Amino acid sequence: MSEASLYERLGGAAAVDAAVDIFYRRVLADTALSRFFDSTDMDNQRAKQKAFLTMAFGGPNTYTGKDLRQAHKPLVDKGMNGSHFDSVAGHLAATLKQLGVPENLSGEVLAIAGSTRDDVLNR
């Protein structure tokens, strides 16, 4: 018998929906990060956050390291560095805590998110 996936244990698409509003709001409100989010299309930005959370939650996605690199290249050019990445990871951790996600599961989510670090920072 196969064990339920991380995505299923977290609650699937409904869990992502619950997380994305909290997460995106936290990131936008962070003055150290908001300059990387000054594009005007908030719906589009939220959709990207949702795609990211789906991946971090172990859900269905077709992200590749190359996609992440290309998408974040302009932000790295604008000065995004490891401390910004860590701030976003901190907001993800706080979002999971606010939603009452058990620590063993949130640990898995944060590990997936952390695995994108080099691609996101174009290293």
Add this chain to the structure above:
Amino acid sequence: MQEILYSGKRVLCEEGETVLAALLRHGLDLPYSCRKGTCLTCMVRAVDGTVPEAARRNLKTTEIERGLFLACQCVPVAPLALMPVRDAENFGRATIRDVTRLASDVCRVVIRPATALYYRAGQFINLRRRDGLMRSYSIASVPRLDRDIEMHVKRLPGGEMSGWLFEQAEHGDEVGFQGPNGNCFYIPGRSDQPLLLIGTGTGVAPLVGLARDALHAGHAGPIHLYHGSRRVEGLYFNGALHALSGRHPSLHYHACVSGEAAPTGFRSGRADEAAFSDLPDLAGWRVYLCGYPVMVRTAQKRAYLAGAALSEIMADPFDLRDKRATPRRNAVERADVW
């Protein structure tokens, strides 16, 4: 296997195949990009049949109301007829009934469509003069309350359409229109939800229609309408809105003047500033923003940070765009409106 009709062309969808994949396999041209339901490029309109829930998950409730869904996320479970969003938007004919000055640079234009237009208060139409000149205008009327379609037109310096409407258009002139378009409209069903409406300039026009529509539908929650302008004269609907709020205690009207001294009865400062200072917590609110693009985009972010869900914020920036310079699909220029 399900049968789908795309603009009248019959396509068979294999078991488990998405609508997008089936259309592309049959060589039909449909814009798409991510194929993951994220980018919303492949949005199409269902005209008949059942759309699975999954194909609408990322859409706004207002888009769902219009029958839109994502072709890349739709594995049909029943026959489905659909068409591109563009093709659903053919031109209708109408005649001008009335042009009345509301202020020195704003007039009310009333048109009567040859056949009744199904629209929702707060949406906009593209008005076309006989020579093809076209501009977008928000609708200020309410389908259930008004027979004709009413728009508020701001006169722009050198504005071709607004100049024509102000100076030459006459009762009986024929015009074309395309629409309705836009997601800024009232949805019945959550009658107690508080509503925040912020409009600058003629951005108040769709909000007036929306507020009247909500009140007519028996909306019980508070409705706060902030109208902003630099000058008192720009608050050209002041009298009508005071009268409306006098008849409906749940409607709170705030007239905001930002560029000159505010007389008694007017607020001093920008409409969005006044709104966010009055209402710091917008969790559970539905927010409508229309008018000056910088205001709309700033207010969208502030409303979101104040707790409103992004799917509950309807933003309609009146962008001044040259149509020829905007090849982007579904982009609509808002030329004369504010």
